[in-house]
Amino acid sequence: MTPVAAYDALTARFKRMNLVRDAIAMLDWDSAAMMPDGGSSARAEQIAALKVLAHEQACDPVLADLFAAARGDGPWQEANLREMRRDWAHATALPADLVEARSKAVSECEMRWRTARKANDFKGLLPALRRVLDLTKEVAAIKAAKLGLSRYDALLDEYEPGGSSAEIDPVFDDLAAFLPAFTDAALERQAKRPAPLPLEGPFPAEAQKALAHDLMAGVGFDFAHGRLDTSHHPFCGGVPDDVRLTTRWDENDFAKGLMGVLHETGHAMYERGLPPEWRNQPVGFARGMSAHESQSLLVEMQACRSDAFLRFLAPKAAAAFGKSGPAWTAENFATVYRRVHRGLIRVDADEVTYPAHVILRYRLERALIEDRMDLSDLPGAWNDGMKALVGVVPPDDRDGCLQDIHWPGGAWGYFPTYTLGAMTAAQLFAAAKAAVPGIEPGLAKGDFAPLMGWLRANWHALGSSMTTREMLIRATGKPLDPAVFKAHLTARYLAG
Amino acid sequence: MTPVAAYDALTARFKRMNLVRDAIAMLDWDSAAMMPDGGSSARAEQIAALKVLAHEQACDPVLADLFAAARGDGPWQEANLREMRRDWAHATALPADLVEARSKAVSECEMRWRTARKANDFKGLLPALRRVLDLTKEVAAIKAAKLGLSRYDALLDEYEPGGSSAEIDPVFDDLAAFLPAFTDAALERQAKRPAPLPLEGPFPAEAQKALAHDLMAGVGFDFAHGRLDTSHHPFCGGVPDDVRLTTRWDENDFAKGLMGVLHETGHAMYERGLPPEWRNQPVGFARGMSAHESQSLLVEMQACRSDAFLRFLAPKAAAAFGKSGPAWTAENFATVYRRVHRGLIRVDADEVTYPAHVILRYRLERALIEDRMDLSDLPGAWNDGMKALVGVVPPDDRDGCLQDIHWPGGAWGYFPTYTLGAMTAAQLFAAAKAAVPGIEPGLAKGDFAPLMGWLRANWHALGSSMTTREMLIRATGKPLDPAVFKAHLTARYLAG
Numbered sequence: 003m004t005p006v007a008a009y010d011a012l013t014a015r016f017k018r019m020n021l022v023r024d025a026i027a028m029l030d031w032d033s034a035a036m037m038p039d040g041g042s043s044a045r046a047e048q049i050a051a052l053k054v055l056a057h058e059q060a061c062d063p064v065l066a067d068l069f070a071a072a073r074g075d076g077p078w079q080e081a082n083l084r085e086m087r088r089d090w091a092h093a094t095a096l097p098a099d100l101v102e103a104r105s106k107a108v109s110e111c112e113m114r115w116r117t118a119r120k121a122n123d124f125k126g127l128l129p130a131l132r133r134v135l136d137l138t139k140e141v142a143a144i145k146a147a148k149l150g151l152s153r154y155d156a157l158l159d160e161y162e163p164g165g166s167s168a169e170i171d172p173v174f175d176d177l178a179a180f181l182p183a184f185t186d187a188a189l190e191r192q193a194k195r196p197a198p199l200p201l202e203g204p205f206p207a208e209a210q211k212a213l214a215h216d217l218m219a220g221v222g223f224d225f226a227h228g229r230l231d232t233s234h235h236p237f238c239g240g241v242p243d244d245v246r247l248t249t250r251w252d253e254n255d256f257a258k259g260l261m262g263v264l265h266e267t268g269h270a271m272y273e274r275g276l277p278p279e280w281r282n283q284p285v286g287f288a289r290g291m292s293a294h295e296s297q298s299l300l301v302e303m304q305a306c307r308s309d310a311f312l313r314f315l316a317p318k319a320a321a322a323f324g325k326s327g328p329a330w331t332a333e334n335f336a337t338v339y340r341r342v343h344r345g346l347i348r349v350d351a352d353e354v355t356y357p358a359h360v361i362l363r364y365r366l367e368r369a370l371i372e373d374r375m376d377l378s379d380l381p382g383a384w385n386d387g388m389k390a391l392v393g394v395v396p397p398d399d400r401d402g403c404l405q406d407i408h409w410p411g412g413a414w415g416y417f418p419t420y421t422l423g424a425m426t427a428a429q430l431f432a433a434a435k436a437a438v439p440g441i442e443p444g445l446a447k448g449d450f451a452p453l454m455g456w457l458r459a460n461w462h463a464l465g466s467s468m469t470t471r472e473m474l475i476r477a478t479g480k481p482l483d484p485a486v487f488k489a490h491l492t493a494r495y496l497a498g
Numbered sequence: 499m500t501p502v503a504a505y506d507a508l509t510a511r512f513k514r515m516n517l518v519r520d521a522i523a524m525l526d527w528d529s530a531a532m533m534p535d536g537g538s539s540a541r542a543e544q545i546a547a548l549k550v551l552a553h554e555q556a557c558d559p560v561l562a563d564l565f566a567a568a569r570g571d572g573p574w575q576e577a578n579l580r581e582m583r584r585d586w587a588h589a590t591a592l593p594a595d596l597v598e599a600r601s602k603a604v605s606e607c608e609m610r611w612r613t614a615r616k617a618n619d620f621k622g623l624l625p626a627l628r629r630v631l632d633l634t635k636e637v638a639a640i641k642a643a644k645l646g647l648s649r650y651d652a653l654l655d656e657y658e659p660g661g662s663s664a665e666i667d668p669v670f671d672d673l674a675a676f677l678p679a680f681t682d683a684a685l686e687r688q689a690k691r692p693a694p695l696p697l698e699g700p701f702p703a704e705a706q707k708a709l710a711h712d713l714m715a716g717v718g719f720d721f722a723h724g725r726l727d728t729s730h731h732p733f734c735g736g737v738p739d740d741v742r743l744t745t746r747w748d749e750n751d752f753a754k755g756l757m758g759v760l761h762e763t764g765h766a767m768y769e770r771g772l773p774p775e776w777r778n779q780p781v782g783f784a785r786g787m788s789a790h791e792s793q794s795l796l797v798e799m800q801a802c803r804s805d806a807f808l809r810f811l812a813p814k815a816a817a818a819f820g821k822s823g824p825a826w827t828a829e830n831f832a833t834v835y836r837r838v839h840r841g842l843i844r845v846d847a848d849e850v851t852y853p854a855h856v857i858l859r860y861r862l863e864r865a866l867i868e869d870r871m872d873l874s875d876l877p878g879a880w881n882d883g884m885k886a887l888v889g890v891v892p893p894d895d896r897d898g899c900l901q902d903i904h905w906p907g908g909a910w911g912y913f914p915t916y917t918l919g920a921m922t923a924a925q926l927f928a929a930a931k932a933a934v935p936g937i938e939p940g941l942a943k944g945d946f947a948p949l950m951g952w953l954r955a956n957w958h959a960l961g962s963s964m965t966t967r968e969m970l971i972r973a974t975g976k977p978l979d980p981a982v983f984k985a986h987l988t989a990r991y992l993a994g
């Protein structure tokens with residue numbers, strides 16, 4: 003077989019496998035947004051059957067011969083081959099019995115976690131969580147050998163291709179040294195300023211939805227290629243040509259939900275902006291979790307919490323809900339949307355303290371994977387870390403080390419991508435504003451076109467043709483630089 | 499391999515294949531009810547990929563060995579094996595190039611039909627339709643040889659397993675001899691009675707939806723296992739444990755749409771009532787198109803147009819829309835819902851003339867498949883048949899032989915199932931009422947439980963464990979008997 007024919011055969015096989023994965027993505031969206039409760043068993047069987055089929059395609063022995071023979075023509079085909087190999091390596095690295103054992107252990111542990119968290123019972127969760135950790139370490143060891151990476155990096159690679167703790171450590175250490183004193187300073191300044199005036203509802207779901215649709219359209223969301231529906235946990239699902247966003251409407255508080263929709267819209271814009279000529283090919287996919295989170299946080303944190311956008315948003319929201327008065331000014335929106343507090347819960351954390359929550363988890367999960375800590379010591383280490391990094395100590399494990407589903411759910415190596423994404427967002431936004439003078443005037447009118455034009459060319463359209471690090475250097479002239487994120491925080495929380 | 503092991507291996511394979519088909523069913527529903535327009539290309543590729551996978555599973559050469567070795571234990575397993583073989587025979591009968599050529603010809607012909615119908619241009623459609631017919635005849639010849647059936651019956655078997663023109667002919671001939679004079683008589687009687695009073699809207703979609711939900715619940719639809727949404731063409735989709743119904747809301751006319759919802763609810767009740775212990779096995783599926791249509795028409799035509807139900811419905815609908823007056827009485831609803839007229843269009847036809855439309859199509863498609871007529875003679879034969887059976891002659895082909903998408907769409911052998919279903923509905927309803935005295939009192943309160951209890955035991959729960967004919971004999975004591983349908987029409991349209 004010629005190198006070209008082998009490459010073409012691989013693209014046909016990966017296209018087909020990825021179409022099955024797309025079908026799974028649509029069914030997952032339906033499960034969350036549409037499916038009646040009684041459909042869940044049938045749905046689980048459908049999805050399991052499709053996953054087996056996709057996995058069997060990945061394990062077809064003929065792929066080895068095709069990879070041996072194939073050669074890509076030009077950088078995109080070469081990158082596509084590289085990404086196919088990465089996908090293949092992850093998909094075929096593990097023996098079937100380990101995959102099954104881990105999948106069962108995760109289901110069991112997630113179930114126990116729901117009750118253990120409510121009951122504040124870390125000891126009760128420990129055996130199930132230890133089982134998940136042990137099997138995850140097995141996975142890590144096998145993938146580490148196969149990919150030539152450390153155990154932690156082998157786990158990280160699934161979410162953050164090409165990422166490494168060697169790159170993350172100095173960045174996170176830098177932030178960890180900065181955040182405690184910065185948080186003190188931000189809180190001190192905040193205390194001297196007016197407290198937020200409450201935005202008083204109720205806010206009818208229909209009015210929230212109309213406002214959200216309007217703002218999404220301003221960001222550039224194309225409703226001919228996507229929808230917004232409701233689900234218990236908001237997410238961005240579907241496929242690039244048919245993006246399915248979900249949210250929840252809280253009729254007493256529109257502010258949080260609205261930023262949630264804008265966050266998901268940032269994810270959606272990335273998916274829609276991926277190179278259409280590489281649909282269903284690995285090189286056409288979003289680059290990884292931090293690259294993805296950078297886009298949602300760029301929209302939510304950088305653009306939508308900017309002074310320019312809040313000047314547009316405050317009167318817009320007031321009109322949408324028929325409100326007026328001093329609470330409905332850009333100044334008050336800024337105090338609402340930039341409130342810093344030392345909280346226990348990561349998902350409720352603000353922009354300043356969120357990275358501290360993440361750095362804690364990153365350090366702990368690495369220590370656990372690398373056998374530098376025993377799982378039974380987690381609660382104490384958690385509380386020590388919270389005290390040092392956030393400045394509060396959880397009164398119990400419920401609001402401490404039991405709060406996240408990630409570890410019981412088997413997602414080890416995932417946490418750092420949140421903060422890598424936040425830092426990448428700050429760096430991209432600074433570069434975009436420097437390159438395109440129209441961005442801030444656009445935001446002041448709710449028009450994201452100038453920003454999205456730059457992002458499309460400098461981020462979205464690159465797919466997986468290079469590493470996240472290379473993309474960032476290409477777009478901003480340098481790799482991830484904590485100074486940019488720190489400058490952003492300083493400007494927003496200490497200046498003026 | 500032991501006969502038991504071979505049987506078990508077959509059930510595992512068919513389960514998996516049918517789970518893929520279930521996934522396709524959910525994606526089809528989404529395409530019609532949820533998907534934004536821009537998602538259509540991606541969706542077409544997803545569905546095509548899943549269809550190829552299901553087909554490959556059906557064509558796995560190991561199936562022949564398993565079928566040779568397998569034996570079923572007891573009547574349900576034996577029936578399951580028989581249905582697996584039927585599925586396998588249909589799925590593997592045709593060479594891939596014929597399937598592809600026919601699929602392309604159908605796509606082309608459907609596209610041309612849309613413009614040809616608008617332009618009243620039968621000649622313009624003729625070459626594309628001839629191509630579809632020729633390829634369909636090829637399919638029929640191959641399946642006829644494989645299944646040991648006539649060419650027409652081989653096509654019919656896909657929709658109506660075990661059905662045959664030898665059984666249909668005498669039944670349809672009987673009806674064809676009855677209908678013209680009966681239609682004259684029904685119209686004569688109708689002319690002597692008060693015309694329907696108009697039900698004046700508007701009828702807000704939300705109010706229609708609330709009424710529909712209420713009535714569906716009365717029929718027994720379980721919203722924990724299904725939904726009602728909107729789509730351009732109403733249908734019953736999804737899977738037995740998660741039935742997805744769709745409808746359209748016409749704010750000027752609720753009457754037609756409401757009966758449409760009740761029709762689809764009849765389909766849904768059949769799917770939900772299939773034997774749960776045989777999910778995803780061929781013996782657990784609905785028996786065929788006439789068996790399915792019998793359930794929708796039993797609900798819509800037999801139960802919901804009965805005097806008992808209309809007495810319940812009229813005040814219910816009046817309350818739902820805040821109406822009152824002489825138009826909102828059971829008597830007026832009966833004139834609205836039982837109006838007979840000699841129309842040109844099948845989908846708009848009433849209960850009396852609908853069978854005449856179907857018999858015409860059945861006779862013509864048989865003549866075409868059996869080479870007893872040339873396609874160029876279709877318009878003349880159509881008009882002659884309309885004159886003889888319905889008593890009107892289409893002024894043009896647009897409202898004549900160009901009105902249905904079935905033939906351009908490749909659905910040959912489908913038409914008779916509509917009227918077989920209508921007759922089966924009448925026969926089942928008569929038997930049910932004779933067996934269960936509570937059925938009519940139930941309908942008078944909008945409560946279908948007594949009727950559904952009988953249908954579940956005597957129809958739904960049988961799955962595909964026997965032929966439609968055997969089911970009907972088991973449930974009513976005799977095979978399909980046109981006298982019952984004629985008696986129903988006579989009682990409803992001539993008596994009193």
